[in-house]
Amino acid sequence: MPLALLALAIGAFGIGTTEFVIMGLLPRIAGDFGVSIPSAGLLVTGYALGVVLGAPLMTALGTRINRKTMLMLLMGLFVAGNLLSAFAPTFPLMLAGRIVTSLAHGAFFGIGSVVAADLVAPGKKAGAIATMFTGLTVANIVGVPLGTFVGQAVGWRTTFGGVAVLGVLGLLGIARLVPAMPRPEGAHLRGELTAFRNPQVLLAMAMTVLGFGGVFAAITYVAPMMTDVAGYSEGAVTWLLVLFGVGMFLGNLLGGRYADRKLMPMLYTTLGGLAVVLALFTLTAHDKVLAAVTILLVGALGFATVPPLQKRVLDQAHGAPTLASAVNIGAFNLGNALAAWLGGTVIAAGLGYTAPNWVGAALAAAALVLAFWSAALERRDRAAATVTPDAAPRAAALHH
Numbered sequence: 001m002p003l004a005l006l007a008l009a010i011g012a013f014g015i016g017t018t019e020f021v022i023m024g025l026l027p028r029i030a031g032d033f034g035v036s037i038p039s040a041g042l043l044v045t046g047y048a049l050g051v052v053l054g055a056p057l058m059t060a061l062g063t064r065i066n067r068k069t070m071l072m073l074l075m076g077l078f079v080a081g082n083l084l085s086a087f088a089p090t091f092p093l094m095l096a097g098r099i100v101t102s103l104a105h106g107a108f109f110g111i112g113s114v115v116a117a118d119l120v121a122p123g124k125k126a127g128a129i130a131t132m133f134t135g136l137t138v139a140n141i142v143g144v145p146l147g148t149f150v151g152q153a154v155g156w157r158t159t160f161g162g163v164a165v166l167g168v169l170g171l172l173g174i175a176r177l178v179p180a181m182p183r184p185e186g187a188h189l190r191g192e193l194t195a196f197r198n199p200q201v202l203l204a205m206a207m208t209v210l211g212f213g214g215v216f217a218a219i220t221y222v223a224p225m226m227t228d229v230a231g232y233s234e235g236a237v238t239w240l241l242v243l244f245g246v247g248m249f250l251g252n253l254l255g256g257r258y259a260d261r262k263l264m265p266m267l268y269t270t271l272g273g274l275a276v277v278l279a280l281f282t283l284t285a286h287d288k289v290l291a292a293v294t295i296l297l298v299g300a301l302g303f304a305t306v307p308p309l310q311k312r313v314l315d316q317a318h319g320a321p322t323l324a325s326a327v328n329i330g331a332f333n334l335g336n337a338l339a340a341w342l343g344g345t346v347i348a349a350g351l352g353y354t355a356p357n358w359v360g361a362a363l364a365a366a367a368l369v370l371a372f373w374s375a376a377l378e379r380r381d382r383a384a385a386t387v388t389p390d391a392a393p394r395a396a397a398l399h400h
Contacts, residue, residue, distance in 0.1 A: 002119045005128060007170075007177035008112045009135030011075055014166035015105055016139030017147055018082055019047065020245075021163070022098075024148035024223055024237050025156045032156070033091040037224055038344035043098050044220050045344075048337030050099040055106025055330030059323050067111050067322075068178050072171055074104040074111075079167035086160035097160075106333065109133075110326020113310055115178070123260060126311040130256020133306055137252045140245025140299070148238045200316040201324055203374040205331040208309045211271050211367035213335025214278055215302035217360030219244065220340040222295065225353040230291040240295055247299025252306060259308035266308050267371045274301040275364035281357040305367075306332070339363060 022029075022043055030040035062070035081101025088094035109132075116132045117125040143166070151159040218225075226232040226240055251270075258266045277297045284290035310328060317324035343356030 004119055004178045005116055005131045007173040008071075008116055008132040009138075010173040011071070011108060011112070011167075011170035012132055012135030013139045013143060014075075014135075014163060014170045015078065015108060016136035017143030017166060018078075018101055018160070018163045019105065019136075020140055020144045020219075020241070021147035021151070021159060022047070023219060024144065024241050025151045025159065026221075026223055027227075027234070028151060028156050029094070033094065035091055037221070038348045039091075041220060041340050041344040043095060044216070044340040045337045046095050047098045047102040047105075048216075048333035048335075048340065050102030051106040051333035052330040052337065054103030055110055055326040055333075056323060058103060058107035059110055059326040062107065062111065063322070066180060067115050068174065068180050070111055071108060071115070071174050071178065074108045075167055075171035075174060077101075078104040078108070079164050079171070082160050082164040082167060086157045086164065102333070106329040107326050109329040111322060113314065113325045113329075114322050117311075117314060125314070126259035126263075126307045127256045129310050129314075130252050130259075130307040133252050133256075133303075134249070137245060137249040137303060140248050141242055142245075144245060145238045145242045148241060152234065152238070198316050200374060200378065201313055203370055203377075204309055204312045204316060205328050207267070207271075207305075207367045207370045207374070208313075208328055208331040209335040209338065209367075210363045210370065211274065211305045211309070211335070212302055212332045213339040214274055214360035214362075214364035214367070215298055215339075216336040217339035217343045217356045217363060218278055218281055218298060219295075220336075220343050221347065221353055221356050225285055225356075226291060229285045229353050230288050232288060232291075240292060243292055243296045244299040247296040247301075248303040251300035251302065251304035254300075255304035255307040259311050263308045263312060264371065264375050267305060268368065270301050270304040270308075271364055271368040271371055274298070274305075275361050275368060277301060278357050278364060279361035281360075282354045285354045285357065335363070 026037065026040050026043070029043065030037050033040070058074065062073075078101055081097050081099075081104070083097075084100055085094055085097030088097050112132050113129050116128040120128040147159040147162065150162065222240065222244075223234075223237045226237055227234055232240065255266065255270070277294060281291075281294045281298065284294045310325065313324050313328040339356075339360060342359045346355035346359060347353060
């Protein structure tokens, strides 16, 4: 794998840390600003919606410059947003800082996925994408637990200041290691938009929204679920997030490995398994050991869907992949926003901290249905393409 993938992974590490560290710090932030847990969940929802809007917006703005320069600009925006979060005196300004940070997220992973895929041979594209996303998963093993520990021991503002430093390191890594790749000939926004005429691209994005949204329904509220239901101490949440990160790391490796071989069967397995595990989480959340094992499985099954879904979008959007790739990253976060909001809604309705797990299970099951539908449409189109070339000769023979 090219060394440039390391630079992309460094940037992904910083983004992954700021995205997920909020989970373990949610009770502290809510207390400091005097808002409820569901209200504090807006920091997750707002970030996710910012990714959804920022992914196409920033990618469209970047169609006129080369990809390396755009990646560096995005990391600069990431640093600015985290500094605003670190020094925000009020909850609305904290939310604004999260939204500014989120604007860099989708375009970075979208453009980065295209760059990573272009750096390797065709049969290794999913593996290259997974290598970049390794930074995101390692963030959940190292960055998020460390950020949670620092936030609980020293203060959450210090955590976001540290994340800003990670962004600076990511920017320097891209400047040093990523090659100056020229803007593709003929690349323009109108051409990129043609990818969205393909129903398979839209189906893959819908699977992304629902599938990974299922993960966030549970994980957004994992801190209060583990302390109030499972009986863990606040400090133990750090280690539970480590388990989640280990699961993500393992799932990412498996997803990257098998997506280049058996992409759709991989999605059937992971989405189906995720739906079952999230449903069981409603029960296992009441036992410390079983809850910990379930968190590991949620991370593994959830993130095993990421490389295959991202590769499927790139495959189906051939010829105009950049915007579609970025929008699919936005789709991940649209699912996160939807799930975080739904999870907060069922908690606010008095159904308890385990209720979001049922929401997650339903979302994952819906994604599995779409996966089967997508495969059926693909088989139909392939069969039609096979029959059509033979139809003309037969008609000519009958005519003569």
